[in-house]
Amino acid sequence: MSQEITDAFEGIDFPTLERSLRHPRTFFSSALSILTGVVTVVACIPLFSVLFMLIWRGGKRLSLSLLTETPPSAFESGGGFGNAIVGTLLMVGISVLISVPFGVLAALFLAEFGSDSKTASAVRFCAKLLTGFPSILAGVFAYAAVVLVTGTYSAPAGGIALSILMLPIVMLTAEEAIKMVPHRMKEAAIGMGATQTQVVWKVILPTALPGLLTGVMLAVARAAGETAPLLFTALNSNYWIVQDGELALMDPTASLAVLIFNFSGVPFENQIELAWAAALVLVMIVLVINIGGQILSRNKVTS
């Protein structure tokens, strides 16, 4: 009986149930798996290459004098970029002051008070547009709206340019964070007779705080590294922002990013080394803020 069956199937090529790389389908599948794996590993090379170069070329210049001295001229040796660090912090601070209240208030409207309104969808659309807005155009706008009006390159002009880049990030992440607040907590507060505004201040904002902070930190990390908007709003300066005990707020202001750009293409070894050191400091600042923000978002209150 079994013999007959075997005879009947004689000459028919059965697919075996074994996996073997000799089968084109199996081979194709494994080859593609290996290829995408290699691609993924290759994509990680640039990051490590950048970090290695920063540490190798910028690390040897790391010293306290970097933070206390001003940039050297072409044939000088030594020097630092303390004024650029101060300038970067100042301008990012200005843009935080503008974009965080603005972004969080608008996000409250988007998530709480008018979440289904036509206004809200228009605002979301505008925020998404701003997310993809080229940073150089933020600089062009701030130049037209601030520098031409005040007649001077200044730190506030740079801060305003940066705040346009921060605003959509802060707004959209804040909206998500506010939406994550459990409904029951809000309902409990409303049941106690709280007005909507009291609910916002006493329940929503405290609960959504980690999420809000994450958004702000990601936005700060992005703004700190931006160069293009500062090129013709804050320009650059070789001096401290505080001169002779006076705050020169409405003067051109140095920043780490512009300093790197200016020193990157010069033929002077000392300035090139400073550019690498400044890049190392800038990336450290950005990565610390960025990773901090991601850790915060991991420890979010989940309902």
Place this chain on the structure above:
Amino acid sequence: MATSIEPNESIDSVASPPTTWDVAWDRAFRAMTHVFSWMTILLVLYILYEIGGKAIPAVQEFGFSFITGTTWDANKGEFGVLPEIWGTLYSSLLALAIAGFFGVSIAIFLTQDFLPAYLEVVFKNIVELLAAIPSVVYGLWGIYVVIPAIRPAANWVHEHFEWIPFFKTSLSGPGMLPASLVLAIMILPTVSAISRDAISSVPHKLKEAAFGLGATRWEAIFGVIIPASATGIFGSLVLGFGRALGETMALAMLVGNSNQLTVSLFSPANTLAALLANNFPEAGKQEEQVLMYAALLLMAITLGVNIFGAAIMRRASAHMKGATK
């Protein structure tokens, strides 16, 4: 409660209706959030108005010849940005081709259980950290690492394949290829993150059904998963393209800022954003207006691409809502 309440004693309740002040503050605060929302819309309109308004004199003066002209000479008052428009699109497309292949491959590799979950997270974070490195640092790295690294290979290719238009010049330093490579690295996180979201939103049941019919892993990926997430993947490419168009610093440092129309990968070129970055700080009155015109063009291109990308993403998410998880 500490005090015991006698049944017939009148109670002074601790609860009270909101005072007039509470109600007023509530209304004012809600109005304030409304105002700030409107301000977002007004801000976008104001940006359009500022850049557009400042560009008007140049638009009236040069009109359409600005887009088709190929010389840029501030002293003669001749301005044309065709090479820059070409360079912007060309570098972004090159970068998109590289980043698209890498980004989608990574998205597939990190969502289809090739690796244990913790390794997937590690790789995902590494790729996302690429986005955290500032543009100007990529430019610096490009000048001192990428250009020296690819120059020998590029010149070998140029020597042996000079008859192919892509390789018709030698790579002396800055040029289209190093700029596009670095640009690709910069948009890779965007492409891979959005693609990964699209791919991981494909219901598992579809993949399991394909496996049940005897498909290999990659037959399931090509036959089921990619078609199901195609809209989202396409959207990621469009958004990555939009990001590449507006990228400034790395290009200003690597593309060579030379005003020429060329398909050669090894020749220096220029892009709109790099033109703005390099010329704006020292521009005279007339050149400033012309640069505003160039900024207006860049804004029109990027806004167009981004609106298109957002529309695709909306379709992709609507498409996925129908799928049962």
